[in-house]
Amino acid sequence: VEEHALDDFVFDEQYHTFQSFGYASDPARHNTGGEEHFVGDSKLFLENQGATVYRQTASQIKARKLLKRIREAGGDPSDVDGYLGPWAPLIEDEEKAAAMAKDQEDRKKKWAEEQRLKKAEEEEEKKKRSKQMNESSSDDEEDDDTGPSTAELDAAGTTAGEKRRKKNLPDCADETTTYDFKEEQDYQGRSYMHCPQEMRNNDENHRCFIPKSWVHTWNGHTKAVSAIRWFPGSGHILLSASLDCSLKIWNVNSHRKCLRTINGHLLGIRDITFNNSGSQFLSISYDRWIKLWDTETGKCISRFSSG
Numbered sequence: 499v500e501e502h503a504l505d506d507f508v509f510d511e512q513y514h515t516f517q518s519f520g521y522a523s524d525p526a527r528h529n530t531g532g533e534e535h536f537v538g539d540s541k542l543f544l545e546n547q548g549a550t551v552y553r554q555t556a557s558q559i560k561a562r563k564l565l566k567r568i569r570e571a572g573g574d575p576s577d578v579d580g581y582l583g584p585w586a587p588l589i590e591d592e593e594k595a596a597a598m599a600k601d602q603e604d605r606k607k608k609w610a611e612e613q614r615l616k617k618a619e620e621e622e623e624k625k626k627r628s629k630q631m632n633e634s635s636s637d638d639e640e641d642d643d644t645g646p647s648t649a650e651l652d653a654a655g656t657t658a659g660e661k662r663r664k665k666n667l668p669d670c671a672d673e674t675t676t677y678d679f680k681e682e683q684d685y686q687g688r689s690y691m692h693c694p695q696e697m698r699n700n701d702e703n704h705r706c707f708i709p710k711s712w713v714h715t716w717n718g719h720t721k722a723v724s725a726i727r728w729f730p731g732s733g734h735i736l737l738s739a740s741l742d743c744s745l746k747i748w749n750v751n752s753h754r755k756c757l758r759t760i761n762g763h764l765l766g767i768r769d770i771t772f773n774n775s776g777s778q779f780l781s782i783s784y785d786r787w788i789k790l791w792d793t794e795t796g797k798c799i800s801r802f803s804s805g
Contacts, residue, residue, distance in 0.1 A: 572584065673762035678756050694734060694751055716738070730772050739767035746758070760791060776793060
């Protein structure tokens with residue numbers, strides 16, 4: 499075997515060219531007088547103009563892409579019997595494959611054009627909305643400028659401070675309640691007000707301990723929690739009040755999820771408290787309303803305001 503100065507890249511290039519095209523450069527003979535020596539199929543060498551797997555002309559690359567085997571159309575997914583999807587057979591006919599590739603390219607161009615038009619419409623709509631908002635804000639400023647002056651309000655017997663206080667005093671909010679599970683009662687007709695046997699306090703001389711480990715975290719409020727209260731006597735449910743204007747009743751002994759969500763205040767809730775039996779509780783809010791609630795149904799029983 500004769501030894502020749504040939505680096506790894508050139509060797510791999512000629513090896514893969516011979517495996518793919520059937521010819522390769524002859525390392526034993528140097529090119530003399532512009533003549534290129536090769537071994538293998540001379541016809542393919544002349545057709546490909548001596549191209550290798552790493553050095554191909556643009557026309558060859560395009561031709562290879564057109565000859566790439568593609569699959570037939572998958573069909574309509576709603577057609578259960580006729581849908582082929584990714585299991586569609588390969589197209590063996592070169593002309594049909596080229597036509598299919600051209601059709602796919604046309605669809606891609608059409609989709610890109612549709613996306614461009616859609617984006618342009620969204621930008622135009624955004625500009626219109628921005629213009630309308632600017633016009634609306636300018637109209638509001640003009641209306642404010644034409645309002646009654648402080649002297650006119652004083653003449654009517656109402657100072658600007660009193661008018662401002664009346665305007666900032668919120669109205670009473672509508673009360674709504676949502677139970678977070680399908681059934682409010684179990685198969686025996688008991689609601690979450692029923693205390694489980696293991697949670698009942700039969701020992702009057704029970705002792706309290708300092709907490710030593712983290713047990714659970716209840717997540718559900720979107721703002722700070724202002725107060726929590728355990729159910730009197732058993733503590734099998736937990737009542738929480740938050741600055742997000744909502745009240746929540748939580749399960750403690752089993753799944754530890756939210757049982758009921760109550761809304762009825764316009765501003766954050768400051769404090770809550772149960773009655774002795776736990777059947778009702780009070781909530782006091784920064785909207786100057788105190789409301790009495792039924793613990794089991796979540797309905798508002800009565801309302802009180804400081805005026």
